[in-house]
Amino acid sequence: MKKTLVIDGAPQNCALTRTPGGMRLLVGERSFDCALETLGDGRYRLRAGDVRRDVLLAQQGDQLWVHVDGRTHAIQRINPLDALAAGGRGGADSTLAPMPGTILTVQVKPGDAVKSGQILLTMESMKLEVTITAPHDGEIAEVLCAPGQSVPVKATLVRFAAKAEATP
Amino acid sequence: MTPQPIRRLLVANRGEIAARILRTARARGITTAIVRHPDEEGGLAPRLADDCLTINGPTPVAAYLDVAEIVRVAREWGADAVHPGYGFLSENARLARALAEAGIRFVGPTPEVIELMGDKIRARNFVVERGFPVAPSAIEADDPATFAQRALAVGLPILIKPAAGGGGKGMRIVRDASVLEAELATARREGERYFGDGRLFVERYVERPRHIEVQVFGDSHGKVVHFGERECSVQRRFQKIIEETPSPVLTPEKRGAICEAAAGIARAAAYVGAGTVEFIYGAGGEFYFLEMNTRLQVEHPVTEMVTGFDLVAEQLRVCEGEALGYEQSEITAQGHSIELRICAEDPSQGFVPATGTIHLLREASGPGVRVDSGVHEGQRVGSDFDPLLSKVIVHGRDRREAIARARQALRDTALLGITTNTAYLDRVLAHPLFAAGDYSTAFLDEQAAALSGKDEPLPLDLLLAAAALSDRQMVDAATSVPAIYAAMGAWRN
Numbered sequence: 001m002k003k004t005l006v007i008d009g010a011p012q013n014c015a016l017t018r019t020p021g022g023m024r025l026l027v028g029e030r031s032f033d034c035a036l037e038t039l040g041d042g043r044y045r046l047r048a049g050d051v052r053r054d055v056l057l058a059q060q061g062d063q064l065w066v067h068v069d070g071r072t073h074a075i076q077r078i079n080p081l082d083a084l085a086a087g088g089r090g091g092a093d094s095t096l097a098p099m100p101g102t103i104l105t106v107q108v109k110p111g112d113a114v115k116s117g118q119i120l121l122t123m124e125s126m127k128l129e130v131t132i133t134a135p136h137d138g139e140i141a142e143v144l145c146a147p148g149q150s151v152p153v154k155a156t157l158v159r160f161a162a163k164a165e166a167t168p
Numbered sequence: 169m170t171p172q173p174i175r176r177l178l179v180a181n182r183g184e185i186a187a188r189i190l191r192t193a194r195a196r197g198i199t200t201a202i203v204r205h206p207d208e209e210g211g212l213a214p215r216l217a218d219d220c221l222t223i224n225g226p227t228p229v230a231a232y233l234d235v236a237e238i239v240r241v242a243r244e245w246g247a248d249a250v251h252p253g254y255g256f257l258s259e260n261a262r263l264a265r266a267l268a269e270a271g272i273r274f275v276g277p278t279p280e281v282i283e284l285m286g287d288k289i290r291a292r293n294f295v296v297e298r299g300f301p302v303a304p305s306a307i308e309a310d311d312p313a314t315f316a317q318r319a320l321a322v323g324l325p326i327l328i329k330p331a332a333g334g335g336g337k338g339m340r341i342v343r344d345a346s347v348l349e350a351e352l353a354t355a356r357r358e359g360e361r362y363f364g365d366g367r368l369f370v371e372r373y374v375e376r377p378r379h380i381e382v383q384v385f386g387d388s389h390g391k392v393v394h395f396g397e398r399e400c401s402v403q404r405r406f407q408k409i410i411e412e413t414p415s416p417v418l419t420p421e422k423r424g425a426i427c428e429a430a431a432g433i434a435r436a437a438a439y440v441g442a443g444t445v446e447f448i449y450g451a452g453g454e455f456y457f458l459e460m461n462t463r464l465q466v467e468h469p470v471t472e473m474v475t476g477f478d479l480v481a482e483q484l485r486v487c488e489g490e491a492l493g494y495e496q497s498e499i500t501a502q503g504h505s506i507e508l509r510i511c512a513e514d515p516s517q518g519f520v521p522a523t524g525t526i527h528l529l530r531e532a533s534g535p536g537v538r539v540d541s542g543v544h545e546g547q548r549v550g551s552d553f554d555p556l557l558s559k560v561i562v563h564g565r566d567r568r569e570a571i572a573r574a575r576q577a578l579r580d581t582a583l584l585g586i587t588t589n590t591a592y593l594d595r596v597l598a599h600p601l602f603a604a605g606d607y608s609t610a611f612l613d614e615q616a617a618a619l620s621g622k623d624e625p626l627p628l629d630l631l632l633a634a635a636a637l638s639d640r641q642m643v644d645a646a647t648s649v650p651a652i653y654a655a656m657g658a659w660r661n
Contacts, residue, residue: 001645034633058527058584070579100551
């Protein structure tokens with residue numbers, strides 16, 4: 001089975017295959033032997049090609065965190081079938097919360113025509129006030145938040161109407 | 169006055185500072201309690217306290233800021249003292265007064281001194297009148313109609329500050345007269361929201377300044393001493409992330425002058441308890457009074473590391489009515505200490521706060537390493553509170569050793585499941601200007617590109633191997649096929 005592993009925003013298509021001696025990872029056109037052995041308590045002995053490291057691992061769902069050489073890296077695993085399903089949704093776009101926080105003001109309502117850069121709403125997270133502006137000209141289809149509401153990061157705040165197709 | 173020992177202490181705070189205060193209280197044989205809102209999950213402090221008291225409010229933060237609620241639980245539990253920690257109600261004179269009326273001691277200075285220093289304009293006037301240096305400024309309340317004009321007369325660039333402010337909230341730098349009105353309006357809104365007070369003042373903004381503060385301590389017998397300075401110039405958004413002592417820039421003469429000025433201000437205010445006098449330090453060696461914080465600071469551990477004093481124990485002793493019992497000359501500093509604030513935030517995205525669950529936690533240890541943590545494995549970190557998770561504090565014989573220990577401690581720190589600033593802090597420590605001690609409050613902004621970590625090599629193959637080999641579906645798919653066919657997988661499809 002192939003999965004897309006996203007590290008630092010860069011996707012890599014990978015699959016594992018068994019070899020007489022263990023496992024081999026196929027990454028695009030190249031491949032190398034690899035091994036992972038648990039040492040208990042979140043610690044693992046990891047081998048990739050000739051490189052060996054003791055690492056810490058934690059995962060939740062498709063998200064993995066690896067602590068190696070004093071740095072923590074977050075890796076997202078994407079099943080290509082899921083990605084395909086997600087890509088099929090409508091043409092309208094939306095504005096997402098850049099951080100978790102509380103909505104302070106909402107300055108647009110459904111049906112409003114907005115210009116690129118126009119203030120849509122303001123929000124606060126801890127000590128920072130942030131202004132959310134329209135990424136482009138368009139019409140507001142839906143406002144999915146209200147003042148005082150707490151929102152997680154990447155929550156959809158405002159949805160834009162799909163651009164009207166030019167009718168011939 | 170006979171000292172009155174504290175037997176039951178309520179810590180009206182949370183996170184790492186609550187845990188840190190509880191440790192000292194426990195060591196002194198004091199029965200302890202902590203407060204928490206029903207919406208809060210986990211946390212280290214509740215595990216260290218004898219009792220955990222529920223405080224109610226529409227949001228967790230509102231409960232921690234509710235004077236009546238804190239006094240209610242303190243009274244019901246039978247506290248004979250309340251330690252406010254930092255933030256929340258730590259500089260709130262109403263709490264100090266309400267507790268006094270309830271016959272409960274407040275671990276901090278008198279309400280009068282809290283009020284004096286909490287009003288940045290009154291504090292500034294108090295300091296000027298007693299002959300200590302302050303930066304040129306304009307105060308809105310003097311004549312609101314001409315405020316904008318007088319603000320410009322201070323000379324650009326200027327810094328707008330809320331009169332009731334602190335902690336960097338509502339502060340704005342203005343370099344261009346055309347944006348002054350808009351920035352004043354924003355600062356006023358923020359002042360109203362955070363402090364319930366929209367009054368402003370402006371100060372000449374010292375370019376590339378350092379932020380140096382001095383720990384002071386007074387007892388109820390009229391004695392005031394200082395515990396030396398802390399260099400707090402490594403800041404993002406006006407908030408410190410790395411602090412150290414001694415400051416790499418002060419000569420012994422300057423150190424004496426700035427520490428004596430701080431102790432002089434505290435003496436003039438008849439200060440009782442732990443306090444910190446903050447100064448702006450210019451490139452020419454000039455320094456101006458910035459503000460006085462009438463509480464324990466986040467960065468107090470660096471002072472503890474070099475002096476050997478437990479400042480929380482000193483606070484409790486002073487609150488009990490004991491005399492400090494030592495002279496200024498008996499407070500000496502050994503070696504060098506650095507504190508690193510581990511925050512749930514993403515430095516690559518403008519330090520936006522991050523949320524998540526700490527699935528795996530490993531804390532640093534070793535010679536000269538101390539960790540003041542507020543979190544535990546399995547804890548969910550939300551956006552209700554400040555992003556500070558824990559502090560790594562190191563001590564070395566000299567600055568070089570302290571930096572080396574700090575860097576190793578950061579590499580040994582793992583908080584898997586949430587984005588933190590540990591790698592960023594390590595890059596700051598590795599920067600040649602930090603190593604040289606040549607930095608100002610503008611350091612992080614000026615060196616943003618060098619500190620971004622974009623050129624840091626990624627152990628790509630190790631990460632891919634870890635991600636694939638820990639994925640049940642990928643492993644199952646490989647092992648469910650006999651080895652001979654599986655080996656063909658690379659080219660079969």
